[in-house]
Amino acid sequence: MLEALGAQVVRVRRPEELESIDGLVLPGGESSTIDKLARAFGLRDPLVELIRSGLPVYGTCAGMILLADRLVDAITGQQTLGGLDVTVRRNAFGRQSESFETDLEFGELGDPPVRAAFIRAPVIEEVGPAARALSALPDGRVVAAEQGTIFATSFHPEQTRDPRLHERFLAKL
Numbered sequence: 001m002l003e004a005l006g007a008q009v010v011r012v013r014r015p016e017e018l019e020s021i022d023g024l025v026l027p028g029g030e031s032s033t034i035d036k037l038a039r040a041f042g043l044r045d046p047l048v049e050l051i052r053s054g055l056p057v058y059g060t061c062a063g064m065i066l067l068a069d070r071l072v073d074a075i076t077g078q079q080t081l082g083g084l085d086v087t088v089r090r091n092a093f094g095r096q097s098e099s100f101e102t103d104l105e106f107g108e109l110g111d112p113p114v115r116a117a118f119i120r121a122p123v124i125e126e127v128g129p130a131a132r133a134l135s136a137l138p139d140g141r142v143v144a145a146e147q148g149t150i151f152a153t154s155f156h157p158e159q160t161r162d163p164r165l166h167e168r169f170l171a172k173l
Contacts, residue, residue, distance in 0.1 A: 026081075052083065151172070
């Protein structure tokens, strides 16, 4: 999605690769595995420092979990990178078979609504005073938030091919 929008994409697997980036996307996947790998490869501390220093970061699904300051239903020993003043619940929508798509109102993006794919997705249970909710499901559960240069969604916009959220992220760079 980012390459289609004209961005140069670099995969970050080692701390030295962080020196060449202007922003970071923390993707979906398994948040506890991403956490373990970030610590094993010496990425966790440099990432925390970059996030605190204002690096633009967009987290989708597992990426949202990693950016949360507080986590509900974490596995034993799981850590987040923090930076987003929210409380996130892992796997809030159940198993893989309970994945779904829906249209979301996303005020800043206007019409049409954002088509959102939720795949074993987290949900924001509480938005702290430093963060701001950007979108919620009709039942009120918050699924997108931002704080300064940090932006997170509990869904996967790349799955529905809507470029507006990635465009919004690129505008922060």
